[in-house]
Amino acid sequence: MSAPASPTSRGEHRDEVDFVLTDDGTIITLIRVRGASAPTRGPVLLAHGAGMRAESFRPPAIRSVVDVLIDDGWDVWMLNWRGSIDLPPVPWTIDDVALYDVPAAVRHVTGVTGSDTVKVIGHCQGAAALSVAAAAGLVPEVDVVVANSVSLHPVLPFFARVKLDVLLPMFRTGEPYVDIAWGDGPEKGVARITRNTVRLAHPECKNPGCSMASFALGSGHPALWRHENLDSATHDWLEHEFGKIPLSWYAQMSLSHRAGRYVMVRGYEALPHRIADAPPQTDARFTLLTGDENRAFLPSSQHRTFAYLDDAQPGRHSLTQIPGYGHADVFVGRRAHVDAFPYIRYALGR
Ligand SMILES: [Zn+2]
CATH class of the missing domain: 3.40.50.1820 (Alpha/Beta hydrolase fold, catalytic domain)
Structure with a gap:
């Protein structure tokens, strides 16, 4: 066409x-x-x-x-x-x-x-x-x-599996959602610990939303896109396109990756x-x-x-x-x- x-x-x-x-x-x-x-x-x-x-x-x-x-x-x-x-x-x-x-x-x-x-x-x-x-x-x-x-x-990928196995017990302490918007939030406690850990683990990008998205949904730096494929306006825009993901889904993924389906x-x-x-x-x-x-x-x-x-x-x-x-x-x-x-x-x- x-x-x-x-x-x-x-x-x-x-x-x-x-x-x-x-x-x-x-x-x-x-x-x-x-x-x-x-x-x-x-x-x-x-x-x-x-x-x-x-x-x-x-x-x-x-x-x-x-x-x-x-x-x-x-x-x-x-x-x-x-x-x-x-x-x-x-x-x-x-x-x-x-x-x-x-x-x-x-x-x-x-x-x-x-x-x-x-x-x-x-x-x-x-x-x-x-x-x-x-x-x-x-x-x-x-x-x-x-x-x-x-x-x-x-x-x-391997590191994403580690996240499922290591982080699931941690979040079971009572935080029901991983919030990718934690990247720039004022929270204390688990959210703050997570945000700062993620920053250390993802030095490749100064955009906190980009780093949280990498942490929450994959393995790699960054996990969800190749930076060379994004223009800067879209990279900035993406920071506001992510939010909460419930632990109910992480638990299902943990079972599903083990079952292979x-x-x-x-x-x-x-x-x-x-x-x-x-x-x-x-x-x-x-x-x-x-x-x-x-x-x-x-x-x-x-x-x-x-x-x-x-x-x-x-x-x-x-x-x-x-x-x-x-x-x-x-x-x-x-x-x-x-x-x-x-x-x-x-x-x-x-
Ligand atoms: Zn980025």
């Missing part, structure tokens, strides 16, 4: 916000984003990562995935699932998001648009929740899943205890993406899910490892519209 004469930018987005009540009584939100003209193609739902929010998909200083989707004619819906930093903090797990938030969001979008199908794009734990919901047969309306970084098989922890009947033990209950076509320098979830995370999907439905799914990229720079990188988004555009349009 050729580029539009006048590409959409953040200042031209017009947002409509819908509140959605899930079956377990949680309020989540959907932001429908319009550009200068009405969409000509079907709905696309975006699900953000852990400790982030819908807004994280559209850094103001770059050509964002939202701009690109609008210019391609898609009807863009950004989801704030219950882990969004724009919603009141709750001790969420992937179980809750996959069973309640994803189906509620998909049904809201089909209800409002009249479309029978929805294409979904997820980053990090948004990608995992979408993938788990699809594989469990909870969202038959979803015909395309684009998942960045991780989908069904989280593989955590997501393990459900709530005991909901509609979800299998161990994801990917049985064939996927969906016809959706998966496009799995990851940066080859991903230090939050190793690229082998996506390789394992691809092997599982391809075994069940040979030749239907794809896996792309993007050279020179990490975890979140696949969406917030200054050249992501050139290096990463073409894979997303192809997945949606084929």
